Amino acid sequence: MSERILVLLSGGIDSAVALWLVRREIPASKVYTLTIDYHRRSRGEDECAARLAAKAGVSSHLKISLPFLKDLEDQPGEAAVSYRDIGFPPVFIPVRNLVFYSCAAHVAFSINADKIVVGHNGEDAGRFPDVGTDFIKRFNELLRESLPGYKLTLEAPLLSHSKRDVARLALTLGVPLEDTWSCWGPGTIHCGRCEGCQSRRNVFRELGVEDPTTYERINIA
Numbered sequence: 001m002s003e004r005i006l007v008l009l010s011g012g013i014d015s016a017v018a019l020w021l022v023r024r025e026i027p028a029s030k031v032y033t034l035t036i037d038y039h040r041r042s043r044g045e046d047e048c049a050a051r052l053a054a055k056a057g058v059s060s061h062l063k064i065s066l067p068f069l070k071d072l073e074d075q076p077g078e079a080a081v082s083y084r085d086i087g088f089p090p091v092f093i094p095v096r097n098l099v100f101y102s103c104a105a106h107v108a109f110s111i112n113a114d115k116i117v118v119g120h121n122g123e124d125a126g127r128f129p130d131v132g133t134d135f136i137k138r139f140n141e142l143l144r145e146s147l148p149g150y151k152l153t154l155e156a157p158l159l160s161h162s163k164r165d166v167a168r169l170a171l172t173l174g175v176p177l178e179d180t181w182s183c184w185g186p187g188t189i190h191c192g193r194c195e196g197c198q199s200r201r202n203v204f205r206e207l208g209v210e211d212p213t214t215y216e217r218i219n220i221a
């Protein structure tokens, strides 16, 4: 029986590479993609995820929404903590990956999948506390306890790769980079100014390949 694999697909380069890697490494598998929608995502990212899933020929592209993340953020309260103040990046969401991985596990169970694949790279592991080999090992232990008798594991095959290595792998695998998204802005065109866009431009420049992205405006440093 072929493996059933659920790939968490945001629409970014990392998760696209993870999807193409699964396609290459386990060609007989039945692949599903899951996009988790929440208020910090842009429309462009969503559209990229749907296009990537279609081009990869997945069995089904699923999407779930987590509106409570915005509801909670909007609530004024004296206990609100600014994570930026204690050194986390502005895109940090408390226990985000624990929430996302748990949602993915719930979906994986419902479609009878054996494996969840996520696309974090090694640089994410250095920036966020809920990414990394040890975190994933312990999450898998919790999965075994949560679903006794059901075989399900979560894997992050790009954790040993830098951002640049992942982009290089994208070229090797033939990932349609024009259908990936890096901008932190809300629109459907890369803004060209945010950290995500800057990092994307740097990666293409370092690789010496043409950047297929349309940017709204580019800051010339």
Ligand SMILES: [Zn+2]
Pocket (backbone or CB within 6 Å): 182, 183, 184, 185, 190, 191, 192, 193, 194, 195, 196, 197, 198
């Ligand atoms: Zn941007």
